[in-house]
Amino acid sequence: MKLKWIFAALLLTSVTTFAQNYEIRPWMPLENRIGLALGIGSVTYLDKNSSPLVYQSKPKNLRLFYNLESNTFLFSVDFDMRVGSNIPKYHKDRTLFFQEEDYKGNSEDKKFPAGGSFLAGRISLGAYYKISSTQESTFKVAVGGRIMNELFYPQGWNTGGMFNALSLSSEALTQHRFDNHHQVTASLRIPLVAQLTRLPYDNTVAAPEKNQVNGFFRNAKWVGPSKFLAPAMTLGYNYQINSHWGTGLNYELAWYNIQTPQPMKAMSQSLLANLHHQF
């Protein structure tokens, strides 16, 4: 964990030095930006549909992003994937003990940890209107919406924590420029409506002539914030290395309050270092 923080700090320090030799270009030009981000995070949840235990995963995070900016609009497309182990937060060392024997009289004791895995994926498409400002402004605001599909897919001995949400959110973005190299961003996103898929009350998916994926998605239904409340905020720091390359750090915090079929609450955090190319 410490090594990751040191790596992020070193990355930023080195690119600061490297960038001194490049010509400075105007901030927030009309451009395409494509980038790759890697990082770490944590996902914590309590899904009362199948368990009273708080589960926690600390997944690795990979994100691909593309931004397109015009005079008045900003568009973004993100692909995000997280993979990690998944265990009950306060019962990390639980072990199962099986006693097996066969008809020939052979017996065997088997012990192994009752662990699990966590996979999350997200595809999102955002469109924002830039509230009037000049190219030289140091503070800018954009408002808009985001269509996003997000999947939580924990696997293990228990089915808790699983959901898929195709949501439409309202979102506000702000950017503040310190100088030609440094800028910070922040955003707040609140889903307004979502097509939410959860395991049903009985926690099973089997249905006639349906594979497991189709069996899961047959439970999809449209819900509002009373059933799916998932505000999220991001904080970002970007460093412009030269006219084509930049780097940065992004922190994201999301809280989920799902009320169907039984309550599930989750908190997700991620911290990613990114490298992006502008053209």
Add this chain to the structure above:
Amino acid sequence: MKNRNLIYSLVFAFVGSTFMMASCEEELIGPEKANTPTNNFELFWKTFDEHYGLFEVKNIDWKAIHDQFRSKINDQITDEELYSVLSDMLVLLNDNHLNLYPTNGTLPVFPGGVLSYRNGKLEILKVQDDYDLEVDKTYTSGYQQLTENIGYGKLPNNLAYVNIKGTDGLKQVENQMEKIMADIADTQGVVLDIRGFYGGYDPVSQYLAGCFASSRKLYMTTRKRNGPAHGDFTEIMEWYVTPKTAKPYTKSVIMLTSRFTQSAGETFALAMKQFDHIITLGDTTAGSFSDNPNFELYNSWMFSVSVGDYRAPDGISYEGTGLLPDKYAKTAKSDLLNGKDIVLEKAIQLLNQ
């Protein structure tokens, strides 16, 4: 220098934000209730009360079972004592699908296992001693294990032996069954062995049964708990078996069953029993049809619960009793140890008649 200070400040802010939000985690997620034997017992009882699908079918007074065992519970009892109480409660439900998984590494997983009445007493059969695929392979030629759970070979006198011991992915099963059905199409009869079919995914069983179906037939209805009252159930779903593959097998089939044929193996058997060209031979099936997802206790132990009410087309539930074979036969442990499978030999004999 100014830039570096800014960067360090931002990194510090990120770290600070993370720690700040982590400290709010309990408020945002909710606390876990105290891990005490009393709380665990009550949660175990309540989870069954709100999810078990067979109280009405089995005419079980679950409240009375609570009262029967509650007096044995206090916050000073050991894990062993709690394990003993919870497993005793499971046995009373006479349900092969109920398992208790202690997670302290010292208490063994309690298998609701395969239940059998012997001398008027309910016993858990821990070891299957009436079937061994390795013995059965010696009766065949060219046995091939095509998937993890499906294999087949040829028997003398133009017969085939097909063994199913579970369900794999539906696409994989579809691909492999096309090959098998084409290969056995010209045989005089098939021995279909599901004595080791311990479970899997019901829609795959539905497909497999379709490989031996002569027409479309209703074979099962299911409903599952969808609320806390014992009568809270989803709408009934109807399961039909429909001919599958280019060449569904409609000549004589002898299907071998045992007390260990259960879960998706048992829903498969129920589908197959709808057809006249299929005769079942062996022992009664386990009597555990329903899906059984895992739930958890505050001490992190896990347990499975049968959440469904599965029935034959005539409305009869075979949960807890199992499906009777058309012809009873059983291979003894001593036979298996001598490399003989009496049930398989009888099936071959029947097909040769």
